[in-house]
Amino acid sequence: MERNRSLLEVKPFHYDVIINVGKVILGEQKRNKLQKDQRYQEKVKVKQAACALLNSGGGMIEIEMANEEEHSIEMGCDLEEALRELIESRDFHSFFETKQQSGYFYIFVKSWSSGPFSRDSSLMPRICSLSSSLYYRSETSVKLMNSEKAFRFLNEKKSNATEMSGNCPPRKNPRYEDSELDSPNKVFQRDRFEYGEILPFPESRYVEFKQFSTKNIEKYLKCTISEYIPAFANEKGGYLFIGVDDKSKEVLGCPKENVNIDKLSGIIEESISKLHTYHFCDSRPMAVDYESKIINVFKNGILHSFLCIIQVKAFCCAVFSGNPSSWIVKDNEVCSLTSEKWVQMMMGDTNPELSEDFESQLNISESSPSCRPVYTKKGLKHKKDLQQQLFPVKPGSLLLTPTSLWTELCSEHEGLQELMNNQLHPFFQGVLILSRSWAVDLSLKENKRVLCDALLIAQNSPPILYTILGEQDADGWFYCTKTAFTLKQKLVNMGGYTKRLIVIPKLLHLCPESNVQSLRCLSSSIDYPKSYNLVDTCQMEALLQSLVVVMLGFRSFLSDQLGCEVLNLLTLQQYELISKNLRKHRELFIHGFPGTGKTIIALKIIEKIRNVFHCETNDILYVCENQPLRNFVGNKKICRAETRKKFMNDDYENIQHIIMDEAQNFRTEDGDWYAKAKAITQKNKNCPGILWIFLDYFQTSHTEDSGLPNFLVQNSKEELTKVVRNSDQVAKFLQKEIDRVRRKPPDNIPLGSLEMLHEVEWVQGVQGTLTTETNLTLKGTVDYVAQTCKSLFERGYSAKDVAVLLSTTKDLDFFYRKLRMKMRMLIGNASNLQNDHIVLDSVRRFSGLERTIVFGIHPHTADPTILGNFLVCLASRANKHLYILWHNVQCPF
Missing domain, CATH: 3.40.50.300 (P-loop containing nucleotide triphosphate hydrolases)
Known part of the structure; x- marks a missing residue:
């Protein structure tokens, strides 16, 4: 994923991401006196750290003040301007806040988010970058795309690829007006020039004139190619002439004694081969399409120099000069992104086009770069409703939840209630959420010595995570800080919380003397600005709704079908x-x-x-x-x-x-x-x-x-x-069959187990299909499946949505051959659901699995007493559309 790692240090064992950039001279006057190179290096370090934090859920930049001044000083205009460049048109104070403390200067960085802003946040880039490494032509100049322009450019390329159904659009040479006397294309066909000859056309959006460098020709060529070739390729193509004066249009070339033709050709080929490409279409790994010529230039009939011309064709998707300059924090290191990973994060997992059967729970375009789409099935509770049930915020009240666990913990651990009452005394409104292990809730390892954890979400305070121990434990503080850190990261990067956030860890012991020692551990902690406090009910509820996504979110089975990670809620x-x-x-x-x-x-x-x-x-x-x-x-x-x-x-x-x-x-x-x-x-x-x-x-x-x-x-x-699985139509069929089983159960089903039918709740709201066809021949069955699938595929479904299920495995070969011949599509069994094929298998082998569309072929059982159970199993495999096809018999239900 990452190209290389930065020399910046990420401080370990803290409850927030802290990047130390080393010693930096601060203050406007003192920075103005620095040498240009030092100012640049310090500015790059700060920008790189800020970029990594913006893209990784936020955190803090720690600067060691090299000027050792005790009084408060400003950061410096050049450093502030560098940070402003990162966020482009956004408000500086929405993302950065500063504080000076104990010889250090801290920059508090909020997580990057694309909105809400005055403009449409769905049209804003998902990540922050120092440089896009994407070039474009602006009249006769080459310019570097900023993040917003790069985002729009990539969106346009992606849309074009989608419209072409994933195929690469045909490449064309640059087009010019017919009235032009001599096109660059005709000039490109020539095999010699005269020194001083004037080309019959000027520089334009499609033509660039460059002279050869008089110093380091190799370095100059590489630099020129890395900018101009991508710029032409990213648009409609063009011609790069190296060896032509851009003012007079005179052909000068490079003196023959200064260059070797073979080496020159090698430099061009090598430089273009190092350009990075990204495809939204199916053309990968196609490189930039170009043709280069080195043409002799004569003076008074004698070979004098060489003219280099590179013809570049329009590229289907995106061409980079190299990897973009964009950074993230991963595994406690600052890492740069490859062009491929950068595009993926830049574009983000925008909400996939799911059917109206699902409701989005998270606005991806306004969330942090790492957030994934979150959906619930239509008819299920929204995250706001779940929050009100699990973690309600009541005016003037501090709620402890779940109450049953609190009662249980207090009965198990004498002194716990008094300890927590003392901690909660200053707080008057919010929620205290108890758990035997918040670490386990966040998919971390449990610490057996921890009696319980309690997360406090209260007004006028940042979130506080209390970890309660019975006695001293050497790993207690590490457990507490790691859990708090993980919770903060998940609330932002999974739950989509967009405000400033820190989760303060607090280690408590039932023994009062131990608590004094714990507080000493916190004495050197950094004081976070008041902007990290939760100011009102609205902000508390927004954070708790992000917590609902963290606690109830799980990777949807739809992820493999959609090609991107999607979360559902329990x-x-x-x-x-x-x-x-x-x-x-x-x-x-x-x-x-x-x-x-x-x-x-x-x-x-x-x-x-x-x-x-x-x-x-x-x-x-x-x-x-x-x-x-x-x-x-x-x-x-x-x-x-x-x-x-x-x-x-x-x-x-x-x-x-x-x-x-x-x-x-x-x-x-x-x-x-x-x-x-x-x-x-x-x-x-x-x-x-x-x-x-x-x-x-x-x-x-x-x-x-x-x-x-x-x-x-x-x-x-x-x-x-x-x-929660089935559409309304399939659910009605299931209800009828389940009731039939309840009334006449097989002998091996205990009667007591069937009483739970009275408590069943069927989630409604998803429209689907229930179709039964009778008296079909085998050929008629195959034709019906093929024709129905064709109709469904025209509506946007794919082979991965379909399962054809038989009563036994004995007819699988017959249906495999006939369906394969009729449909000319990949058909396989249920052993590998990740493959892009129609599943053909038996009902029993498909038990426990599911598909959007299910065809049940002549469902029957050797023992008629379990036919109802068999039909329940068959029907429940269908999420939305169910087709039951019978052979030469009347429908038995």
């Missing part, structure tokens, strides 16, 4: 389940209706297990019945993943924790899987592992013994009853 029910104390819920049965997000929860719990118990990938095992779901989870690289059959045939000595998914379809044909899983997770009697089992009796696909414990002895149970 429902409150899902969030409450993930928030459970794993040490108190080591074994848990999670009953969830189809479409309630069981697999999402399973993945989130695996991540939590890793952080709570400090596990490695090979310590956690995910088990399911079918291979495609196993592959889907295995590709996440967060745990081992196996099928139930493989689980029963192998030994798992190193496994500590097990997650079982789609367990209603497990069988005991290979042995008692539940007993084996329990033995593995309980082998350490002092600290048993986690065994969570996800299941849905309504999707049971067989009548054999599943191996699940009797429903009545599943002592620790939770239910997921909010169905």
